[in-house]
Amino acid sequence: MSHLMHRNLRQPLATAVRAEGIYIYDAEGRAYIDACGGAAVSCLGHGHPRIREAILRQLDTIAYAHTSFFTTEAAERLADRLVADAPPGIGHAIILNGGSEAVETALKMARQYHVERGEPQRDVVIARRQSYHGNTLGALATGGNEGRRRTFRPLLIETRHIGPCFAYRHMRPGESEADYAARAARELEDEILSVGPDRVIAFVAETVVGATAGAVPPVGDYFKRIRAICDRFGVLLILDEVMSGMGRTGTLHACEQEGIAPDIEVIGKGLGAGYEPVSAVLVADRVYEAFANGSGAFSHGHTYMGHPVAAAAALAVQEAIAEDDLLAAVRRRGDHLRRTLEARFGNSPHVGDIRGRGLFLGLELVQDRGSCEPFDPSLQLHARLKQTALRKGLMIYPSGGTIDGTRGDHILLAPPFILTEDQSDEIVRRLEETIDEVIRAL
Ligand SMILES: Cc1ncc(COP(=O)(O)O)c(C=O)c1O
Structure with missing residues (x-):
């Protein structure tokens, strides 16, 4: 029994025990790619010796x-x-x-x-x-x-x-x-x-x-x-x-x-x-x-x-x-991540917009890309996306209420500046699986 009053009293949390580079490891030995730096925090990744x-x-x-x-x-x-x-x-x-x-x-x-x-x-x-x-x-x-x-x-x-x-x-x-x-x-x-x-x-x-x-x-x-x-x-x-x-x-x-x-x-x-x-x-x-x-x-x-x-x-x-010239790296790696996102989701019926700058990118999810109609807020799409991504070893930062505080869902990506292209591609692969699985199950 935990004596910490967590943010969500009903959602059990894994215990993070170790972190290195873009990965966080839990007590069960599972690895998670930190594709959002927590909440756009961990810009150098984890365990930086300097x-x-x-x-x-x-x-x-x-x-x-x-x-x-x-x-x-x-x-x-x-x-x-x-x-x-x-x-x-x-x-x-x-x-x-x-x-x-x-x-x-x-x-x-x-x-x-x-x-x-x-x-x-x-x-x-x-x-x-x-x-x-x-x-x-x-x-x-x-x-x-x-x-x-x-x-x-x-x-x-x-x-x-x-x-x-x-x-x-x-x-x-x-x-x-x-x-x-x-x-x-x-x-x-x-x-x-x-x-x-x-x-x-x-x-x-x-x-x-x-x-x-x-x-x-x-x-x-x-x-x-x-x-x-x-x-x-x-x-x-x-x-x-x-x-x-x-x-x-x-x-x-x-x-x-x-x-x-x-x-x-x-x-x-x-x-x-x-x-x-x-x-x-x-x-x-x-x-x-x-x-x-x-x-x-x-x-x-x-x-x-x-x-x-x-x-x-x-x-x-x-x-x-x-x-380490990381501002140039953010621009370069941000371009790569964005291009990959556009290639994977550019024609997706459920990704209405891909936006942002550098390694600060957002995807807005919609029922239909033509009408830009959002999903019903009662579906809590953003919460499902977060949980499903975590199961796949991917940390993303989704939120609801994108349009007016109630309607709309988006996913925020803010990976560490030290991201490699392979890691970036792996993020997009797991993200695609996550979005497909969540939308199929609605
Ligand atoms: C733009 C902006 N301002 C202020 C804050 C608040 O920062 P903190 O959570 O460190 O109090 C946040 C946190 O997400 C933020 O994104």
Whole structure:
């Protein structure tokens, strides 16, 4: 009998006892290909010697010092590295533990920024439907997935939500990507005007939407327009790259491909590659300066922020990515995986869309590719896919509610950057067997 209260109280879990490269092994000796890095976390695979050494070295030096008393070399070096590699205008970093905590930090930073500048009336955050920003209350309120919010709605701060930039579901027949990008971005302007421009704190968006929509990239100049709208109304742009950042899409930051830089960026997951719990908030100079020229302090902190062991691990991850040229590998291996997926599923009646960037790919499942009609949510297709894939020794990250929080199913793939072509082909083979078996049994 387990004394751990697991996420699902009815679903027994295998015990993971060992992991190496792209494989996790359970106590029965079964091997699982980690084709999703857990939840887009394990970007270097498992058991990377360099990260292990960096953690041990840091433990032998100093494991912990509270950040209200000391700084540490490990945290300073990670911040130097993050800033050196950051989008233009970013000059500082706050190091935290998880994605939700970092999103909370970003929200509070944005609010205090306006207070420091003498605009305390700004009290509204705008985000997007079908986004996920974390499970703590502020982050959950910001997220736009109704399925995840429903139970907790009475506890959530009021947040405005506009539509996502989601071409497969929302681009109209005959509409160009450019026109759709303009229409989707205009929703932000309309919402700011409806709230009152002097009341809006920030707009929060995942650069490439991950868990709730399945690797949905923006189209056209959507983010350039969003950046311009934010600037026009003095609204801060917070990009949540907890899932899509740190190399996953083939560039270190997903927003590099959009040609824009945020005021505040949130990163996590791949930052520590699963070796330590670590996330960060990257802060643009103009935001930092409001604090520096104002009260001189950010009213926020956590016991384990700036943790030296986590920082040492994250720095080693960044060094491994650079030295092994893994961003180029993500682009190359991402192209291969995508081409293989397209070859296998491009004409499948039940795979309506294959999308994403780099090694961050999504497949949306439909009853019929012509009508794009989703499966009945009561079938829980995504849960069946996950269980069947696991039986076949394949870890994938499916989810339901892709379209509106209730309808739609997708599968997210986010394998380690060290994936070989043979391993990639094996993932697609097992995935095809999984989808066939699940759909045949409906
Ligand atoms: C885009 C995004 N933001 C925030 C989070 C929350 O991160 P965490 O689960 O580490 O709190 C996630 C987690 O999936 C995420 O995908």
